[in-house]
């Protein structure tokens with residue numbers, strides 16, 4: 001997860017910008033969304049796969065005999081595509097891109113099947129078929145099942161609209177009152193599906209925020225930090241296996257000095273103001289790709305992917321200095337100052353995360369022992 005996921009104001013703007021595209025979504029949120037998409041794709045693919053042979057029996061009694069074998073072949077191909085969708089989806093639970101491709105293939109399979117049947121009709125008319133003209137409506141209705149962004153859903157919706165126009169053209173309904181009526185119905189269903197998509201993505205995001213962000217500071221909580229560290233370390237291992245080298249990974253552990261005294265002197269609410277002010281200093285000093293988390297009460301961890309310890313020293317000094325000159329006001333309007341102690345450690349070779357966190361903790365402890373308001377990196 002990147003630092004962009006940390007601030008509710010910048011990374012989770014409310015309303016449409018949350019659900020229009022996934023541009024503002026963190027890697028971790030994408031992972032959560034792909035899990036939800038995964039379950040629904042499997043479910044809908046199974047429903048379609050079940051309906052396909054059942055409807056072949058209906059076709060047997062309705063479709064002109066000369067068309068039947070070709071339609072059956074098209075159904076078999078659709079079944080193949082649906083099986084492929086299930087196989088791809090089963091193997092790609094955590095990759096949002098792969099699950100999104102599965103959704104597209106899932107919706108395209110019946111659409112292409114319908115198109116193929118329309119092209120096969122020749123001298124026959126679409127009213128020689130039964131249960132086909134509702135395929136575009138069924139697909140648009142099924143779009144509402146998925147937590148898709150509005151743009152993703154709109155893209156699929158436009159393909160379905162095109163299918164409906166081709167169907168109307170073949171059936172001689174295009175630009176007739178009946179054709180307009182069907183288009184009106186399809187567009188209304190599409191609007192309802194888009195609304196359902198918007199609601200799903202925003203609900204998912206609200207739940208995700210509640211589960212992953214610290215409510216006071218808006219920074220990541222300890223659980224998400226540890227998960228992100230595991231992912232980063234696994235990725236480093238992969239990079240080392242692939243290319244023999246991996247980018248450096250440096251961590252900072254920061255603790256507010258004599259914070260208990262601030263609480264005791266000015267009250268808990270002013271202590272909270274100091275914590276918020278500290279969090280905003282950290283956000284201001286870091287890059288988009290950095291991770292900041294509240295690790296404990298007044299203890300924070302910063303993860304700097306791709307940054308060696310030497311560069312992290314400069315950042316730590318900027319943060320330390322920024323805290324020193326920042327002022328918060330108490331209930332009487334008097335200034336409250338605060339400082340921070342910082343420990344720094346760079347991940348070594350195959351070091352386990354627990355071992356690194358222990359080294360980091362020792363350095364912070366040393367900074368406290370040296371008199372606080374200082375940095376220890378050796």
Ligand SMILES: Nc1nc2c(ncn2[C@@H]2O[C@H](COP(=O)(O)OP(=O)(O)OP(=O)(O)O)[C@@H](O)[C@H]2O)c(=O)[nH]1
Nearest residue numbers: 255256257258259260261263268271272297298368
């Ligand atoms: N206001 C406020 N205080 C908190 C919060 N979480 C933890 N604290 C307080 O942070 C204080 C931490 O105190 P200590 O662990 O003794 O550390 P310290 O006073 O900062 O001293 P050193 O770390 O040794 O410099 C405790 O008084 C906690 O109650 C919070 O969310 N808000």
